[in-house]
Amino acid sequence: MTPSADHAGSALLIADTLDHTIDQAASALRRAQRPDGHWVFELEADATIPAEYILLRHYLGEPDDLVLEARIGRYLRRIRSAEHAGWGLFHGGGFDVSATVKAYFALKMIGDDPQAPHMARARAAILAAGGAEAVNVFTRIQLALFGGPWSGVPTMPPELILLPRRFPIHLSKMSYWARTVVVPLLVLGALRPVARNPRGVRVDELFTGRPAPLASRSADVSWMWGAGFGALDRLLKAADGWWPGRTRRRAIDACVAWVTERLNGEDGLGAIYPAMANSVMMFDALGYAPDHPARAVARRSVERLLVHRDETDETYCQPCVSPVWDTALAAHAMMEAGDEASADAGLAWLAPRQVLDVAGDWAEERPGVRPGGWAFQYANDHYPDLDDTAVVVMAMDRARGRTGAAHEEAIARGTEWTVGLQSKDGGWGAFDADNDHGYLNNLPFADHGALLDPPTADVTARCVSMLVQLGETDSARMTAALTWLERNQEADGSWFGRWGVNYVYGTWSVLCALNAAGIGGEHPMMARAADWLEAIQNADGGWGEDCDSYDLARTGHTPAASTASQTAWALLGLMAAGRVRSPAVGRGIAWLQARQEPDGLWGQEMYTGGGFPRVFYLRYHGYPKYFPLWALARYRNLMRGNGERVVWGM
The missing domain is CATH 1.50.10.20 (Glycosyltransferase)
Structure with a gap:
């Protein structure tokens, strides 16, 4: 009509x-509501996460799971673009060399013939785009862990974690997702382990032999900061191997302690796949046995992100899960539609997930503020966010006429935390206050242009x-x-x-x-x-x-x-x-x-x-x-x- x-x-x-x-x-x-009152729906990214999951298994030398690999392979082949023969970053998106290199590597790892038409076309597209040298930082690290060159990876020494907070390059000045991803990478970059890779699969055919500079995707890039950080990277590379052994050991121990404190049980470090996978590889590189409690729980956290689609006989790996976000938004929609009972069940599920006792990383910038936010995932106490918190508080406030005082304290604490994290310019970021040090996006390591949370x-x-x-x-x-x-x-x-x-x-x-x-x-x-x-x-x-x-x-x-x-x-x-x-x-x-x-x-x-x-x-x-x-x-x-x-x- x-x-x-x-x-x-x-x-x-x-x-x-x-x-x-x-x-x-x-x-x-x-x-679609779960019996305990919450909603959670699939959260799908591009080919990179399921490809990285395959590579993680082979990095660790885990036993073959041919059924699982076949299911992930079907998923990767299905989402390949018919137009440009590679993989994009979203449905219908243009060719992305980094996503295509990872997908190609994963498919070759699970047994796809490099001469098969889909592999040959993808390889040709990669080479035309500058080859494996043209990929982003995180893809370069993946390749280096499988025997590729470390020379193209910007140097981030683990000693970074020992620097005082006033230093221009400091973890507290980076976003939550950058911190959780980077800290285990500091250890991997120092140790430079080589994947077990029991099948011996490499992708040397993707390299052209011609170095390619990293291309920043940030609006904050300036030639002056870029030149300065580029010179710093060259200096750090020249000093590689000359760090005092005691200082290096202390830095690595500090990184491990930082990660261990934030492991977050089976919900994983930062509750996001890249950080979770990096933590597993870090523990492995340090010689932790598979049954070591820290390594074992980190490894289990990754498995919880898998989605098995029986109707298509496919499996893929999510970047994270979104139950708090889904439940709060679905509750609003149900209240709007007049189904208060379903909404109230969702709010009852949300209430105990408020973070009240953990002063997360946000407290470094706002030490006097009491915790009171909600995270995006089932659990992520070190990293609640303002967006989820505001949406949950609004939903609880809408239900006040029915729920009475049930959520009064939750609303008050959520409001107090939100107010406390307003940035000095009047706005709010997602996880931190005043996380707006734009010069850091000029770091060679920050080619993704998303190091910050302004x-x-x-x-x-x-x-x-x-x-x-x-x-x-x-x-x-x-x-x-x-x-x-x-x-x-x-x-x-x-x-x-x-x-x-x-x-x-x-x-x-x-x-x-x-x-x-x-x-x-x-x-x-x-x-x-x-x-x-x-x-x-x-x-x-x-x-x-x-x-x-x-x-x-x-x-x-x-x-x-x-x-x-x-x-x-x-x-x-x-x-x-x-x-x-x-x-x-x-x-x-x-x-x-x-x-x-x-x-x-x-x-x-x-x-x-x-x-x-x-x-x-x-x-x-x-x-x-x-x-x-x-x-x-x-x-x-x-x-x-x-x-x-x-x-x-x-």
Whole structure:
């Protein structure tokens, strides 16, 4: 059903099909809820993580598991691009030499014939792109561990961990994900172990013999900092082997102690695959036996990331899991749809996962702040994040009328922690305050351009939404936050979205926050953003945006086929801007209704989650399940004037 140009909203609203669409989606989401009340959906990245998993097994010389390898091989071959013969960083993405080298290596490792057509074409594409010399830092390290050259790997001595905090290059100045990935790599880089590799597989055929410089993907790069850090790398390489033995031993011991303190049980170091795998290889390189408690639990943590798809006889490895994020967002969608019981079960599951006793790495910058946040994963006590915390607190606040005082303390502690981690410029980053030392992205080791965790529009908007929903409107910190958002609006009226793709995500987030703060749709900041959303709507009525919109040139929104999650974000943003009756909203609602699948939900192969812009993207399998329901239910509630279920914080 398509609304007319003047959007006779009432006709669409009272139609039985809208209620039916919402009921079907809510029922399907309810069926996906786990018995203990939480939701968790697959979190899929690109070929690199399952390829690295294969290489990890062979690095360790683990017993063959031919069935598992065959399943992962089928997955890797299926996601290969038919257009450029290699692997990209997201569905439909262009050729990426690093992802292709890892996928090629993994497939060769499990027995694919290098002369097979898919391997030959991938190899030709790699060589045309500069060969294995042209890959990024982390791929260079993988190759070096299998006998490749260390000369192309930037030097990061383990003594880095011994430096005082005031030193310009210090772990505390890096993001949480960088710290957890880098510390075990400091040990591996010092010891330079060689993989067991029982099958003796190498990829020498991918090397051209021509060195290639590392290409940074950061907007912070300057020739002066780059030249300085390049000179430092050359100096460190020249000094290699001359470090005092006692100091080296002390540095390695400090790295091991740092990792061991943060092992996080079977949820793993940092609860992210690269850090978890690196910790296993570090323990192995140091001679820890497979049954050593630290090494064993680190190894088990990796296995928990595997996803087995019986319907396709495939297996892949997730980069991490997202139960807290999925549960909090699904709870919001269910409350919007009127299913308070399912939402309350999710909140009951979330409550005991609040981190109340661990002062994580964030405390180095904010030592006087009490813990009180939520992490993204099942457990990651050293690294709760502001985004999850704000979304959980808002959901608990929405349920206050039913749950009474059950979540009062949780809300108070979550708010206290969030307020305590506001950065000096008024914004919020995801995991740390004032993690904005841009010069560090000039380190040769930081070619991915994501060494830092500075404030972003999406996270700042979520924190603003939370504070306003809790009653804070006129305060110095609120003024600073709103000023930050206004200062960071793009010239076309949109906002950059760090953790979701991209300008649609950022703009939705900020519009909801501004509406919550009492800034009306007629305000220039709101009107420009809403106009922008309407202007980029696809002809079919939906919205889409490609991951290439993260291009360093900041060229803005990159048009793409409509997706369920991005359409939902755009609709929620426009409704927050007061345009519920606009033709654009009517067309978007109709797009979602027309594309609901028989199971009551929506499909989506496109990647709409951000890991590291320009480097690593995520396909949240939950996004097309709860966001469309949320948008449709909010539309119905607004049109019917059901104020009880309409909360503008999100």
